[in-house]
Amino acid sequence: MFYDNFERVCAEQRLKPSRACIMAGLKSGRAANWKKSGALPSQEELKRLADVLKCEVADFFRPETKRIHSTSQDALAAMAMRELEPGGDLDENERELLRIYRKCDNRQRALFMVSTYKFEEENLK
Structure with a gap:
């Protein structure tokens, strides 16, 4: 188990x-x-x-994860979707964040997200 x-x-x-x-x-x-x-x-x-x-x-x-960081992943996904929508304007920081994330391989993305979650945990609660 x-x-x-x-x-x-x-x-x-x-x-x-x-x-x-x-x-x-x-x-x-x-x-x-x-x-x-x-x-x-x-x-x-x-x-x-x-x-x-x-x-x-x-x-x-337990069979299902209740992650404390799902909001960060959701935020990145939402930004990417908003970027594709007509009139979906991202600010300069959001575009830069997505640009960096897209350049990463899977291992780098995992490390990037760990840093993001750590930042979120320490600064946004």
């Missing part, structure tokens, strides 16, 4: 489980160990993974 949900949360961030472990300061092989043995991470490991993946620890134990 844990590993399947962990893998799903990682996929939502377009990260491999081993990469999420590395980003959390764990050994990359930890994910493979959890998958193979069915063991659970320690509370500290769970917290570190949740911080990296910008989710709640509980998301690793």
Whole structure:
């Protein structure tokens, strides 16, 4: 149960489980160990993974993620859609944000979004 949900949360961030472990300061092989043995991470490991993946620890134990950062992704998607609409005017900062995001590969987008979520968490609450 844990590993399947962990893998799903990682996929939502377009990260491999081993990469999420590395980003959390764990050994990359930890994910493979959890998958193979069915063991659970320690509370500290769970917290570190949740911080990296910008989710709640509980998301690793439920079939659906209740992300604290969905508004940031929604905002980017809304800007992109507004840009395509007739008369959909974006300001200079919104256009620049989308330009940078579009240049990123999947790994860079995940890192970009982690920074965005961290900024949102620290400054917009």
